[in-house]
């Protein structure tokens with residue numbers, strides 16, 4: 001075996017008191033690492049379930065050393081590659097490799113691995129073109145999780161896979177279109193980008209994480225169409241900069257359909273403070289986009305001073321009357337196949353943390369707008385509303 005040289009070998013084993021296991025893991029360290037000249041790091045660490053797995057963290061290795069390291073470590077299941085400046089990666093002999101993470105590499109021109117079992121791929125590649133990505137994806141048909149981070153050249157992504165379960169697109173600023181034919185895709189994260197066109201007939205997402213590029217614009221028709229194209233994920237986690245980012249102008253509300261009327265869970269985080277006077281406007285705007293939520297969580301942070309941030313939270317649980325006949329000529333839900341919350345919201349449970357001042361205006365808002373609302377329950381008690389005796393007895 002070729003001997004290679006290393007200046008620094010850093011062995012990281014986090015959080016284990018199992019010394020027998022640690023000794024066994026140290027046995028994975030390739031003997032050929034001894035007497036090295038280049039700097040590399042080898043990290044062995046636990047995964048999220050505290051099961052140890054053989055993993056490599058390659059830092060500042062040159063291309064001659066890569067294959068030698070890999071040949072010495074064929075059991076690697078996970079490789080994190082941080083080799084800034086390297087132009088080509090070629091790695092063979094990785095039958096057990098499941099996860100490959102490429103950290104930012106603006107100089108890379110080619111990338112090839114013989115890893116027939118690769119399932120999770122993260123590419124942080126500013127030079128990645130559409131053609132290059134598609135050639136990579138065609139080589140690894142088992143990929144279940146794909147993350148594309150800061151791929152500044154990407155314009156159009158086409159995913160066609162029965163295996164793909166999770167797709168993350170982050171900081172891909174030239175991207176205009178994603179064409180997805182992946183019936184098992186259940187998680188989509190779209191972060192720090194503009195509105196893109198989504199083409200898919202098969203989207204059935206459980207979870208979407210959404211962060212548009214920061215701006216102070218209100219919700220426009222393009223974003224409403226984007227939300228509609230997500231096709232009602234069960235849970236939407238949405239991080240916005242300002243309250244106004246989710247407020248659609250009146251003329252759009254009157255001419256477009258609520259885009260996410262079948263989304264049941266919403267977690268909204270606002271980066272800038274939500275003032276008390278804004279809370280009803282915020283909830284009203286969100287309930288236009290998501291008119292039949294079951295759970296709804298809103299969080300925002302207030303910078304009190306340099307050392308202390310107050311986190312404010314309000315959560316709602318909504319229950320609805322079944323079988324509400326859709327009224328005729330209703331302006332609020334005229335484009336929907338079902339009634340909106342205004343006609344069928346039956347009970348609300350509100351919990352808050354550091355947001356008690358926000359609750360009263362919300363109570364007033366719901367009492368005014370929910371036609372058959374029977375009760376609002378707070379942690380400290382129940383507020384019974386209008387309705388006749390029979391309905392109160394049912395509570």
Ligand SMILES: [Zn+2]
Nearest residue numbers: 332333340342
């Ligand atoms: Zn309505």
